[in-house]
Amino acid sequence: MLKRLSLTAAILAAATAPAFAHLDPAEHGSFLAGFSHPLLGADHILVMVAVGLWAAQIASGSSRNALWIIPLAFVGTMAGGFLLALGGAGLPFVEPAILASVIGLGLLVATAVKLPVSAAAAIVGVFALFHGHAHGGELGSAGALQFGTGFMIATALLHAAGIALGLGIARFSPYIARILGAGTALLGLSLAFG
Numbered sequence: 205m206l207k208r209l210s211l212t213a214a215i216l217a218a219a220t221a222p223a224f225a226h227l228d229p230a231e232h233g234s235f236l237a238g239f240s241h242p243l244l245g246a247d248h249i250l251v252m253v254a255v256g257l258w259a260a261q262i263a264s265g266s267s268r269n270a271l272w273i274i275p276l277a278f279v280g281t282m283a284g285g286f287l288l289a290l291g292g293a294g295l296p297f298v299e300p301a302i303l304a305s306v307i308g309l310g311l312l313v314a315t316a317v318k319l320p321v322s323a324a325a326a327i328v329g330v331f332a333l334f335h336g337h338a339h340g341g342e343l344g345s346a347g348a349l350q351f352g353t354g355f356m357i358a359t360a361l362l363h364a365a366g367i368a369l370g371l372g373i374a375r376f377s378p379y380i381a382r383i384l385g386a387g388t389a390l391l392g393l394s395l396a397f398g
Contacts, residue, residue, distance in 0.1 A: 256366015
């Protein structure tokens with residue numbers, strides 16, 4: 205009886221784990237809450253890694269500057285969106301735009317779209333504005349500096365992981381990144397309709 209009860213309790217605890225995916229920013233406006241936020245949400249991970257993958261794809265074709273300009277455009281514009289939200293500025297369609305970023309960036313990687321670095325930076329910047337606004341809108345004003353610093357560092361690390369992945373798999377086949385991009389877009393669709 206005790207074994208069954210323990211097993212049931214363990215299964216129940218494991219099943220409820222996704223409910224604790226994000227620290228409550230209103231209560232935990234800390235560096236750790238900000239750092240963990242992008243690492244614990246599928247939409248965040250997919251977008252941030254896709255930005256890195258796309259930057260690696262573009263860099264392999266023409267400009268090595270893409271490896272730092274595109275991720276920097278995302279992080280910088282995300283910070284701007286965060287500040288807009290903290291200042292009380294509204295932004296329409298934040299959640300749909302975040303889901304669109306997962307699908308859109310996945311498709312850009314899947315089709316290996318090679319744009320000029322400035323155009324690619326502008327595209328990721330538009331998506332980043334919504335991501336940053338969502339972070340700021342969730343937080344309120346509690347611990348904004350620590351929270352913002354945490355999520356910007358985690359975002360940059362996810363971009364770096366995407367770049368490393370993109371450069372690493374390009375040695376084997378350019379199609380692996382494209383498959384990952386297609387998977388990202390499909391997962392984005394499942395988030396939108398799931």
